[in-house]
Amino acid sequence: MAFNIQVDGMNELLNSMGKLPEKAAKVAAEALYEGAGVVADAVSSGVNGIRTEPFKYARGGKTRKPSPEEKAIVAGAKHGVAKFRKNGVSVQTSVGYQNAGYAVLNGKTKPIPQIANAINSGTSFMQRQPFFRKAVSQANGAATAAIEAGIHAREDELNPD
């Protein structure tokens, strides 16, 4: 015995379902941008908290704090949310100094990410001040909440209707 079932609107529903991954990726990207913005803001605040001292050469196992010039370069550098990478419904981004460029420091041209890294992780002759790691760690909860709020605010866009 065979029987047929016809549901009005099924074709429309299937079409909508076909577009769902695309919509989901859009919603995810927008929500992720808001969450990444929270982290980027935290990093900006962290830069302001870097403690400095006038530049000096640190020798004999001594270390020095970052100089005001180094702090100014990192504070003024382009940093924030990187270009989004999409793979199906998966969306990824990162926050940092990826394309910050170069700066002249003590007569030498250096990549700005390298200067930021040296302050954040320190060197054998400079004290580290983990402003970036601290910002990312402490903004984790707020960023997650912002992403969740962003998704909930766009639930209508995920509705097949």
Next chain:
Amino acid sequence: MPEEYTSLVEALKALTQAEDPNAENPVTVTLPMAEDEWYTRPDTVSYGMVSLDFEADALRGDDRKVATAYEGSVDLFSLARNGAGWVELITGTLTEHCGGAWSLNHHTYERDTGLFHWEWAFQVEG
């Protein structure tokens, strides 16, 4: 158990029992400098330190949220490319005491000094 290994374990234990990391004066334990009789590890040009840096939002490794979590770091500087045995000791100790809540945060070569620099970040419950 080598003396330097014991020191690292004791340092991590002490840090997990610290009550409040102070940003101005972080809890810092300097690993013992190498001495002549240490002919296997570490070499005579490796040194490092363990410090508790700030209060973390959550434990990263298993994404658990606990009442209080601290994030700290272990720094190792060595003229030896492989860290002269310290890398294995440090990572083994981190796994033992921090579970999965640690990662290699930074690994660079300082051209000016010839030192290799490792920085591991770890998180512990307060």
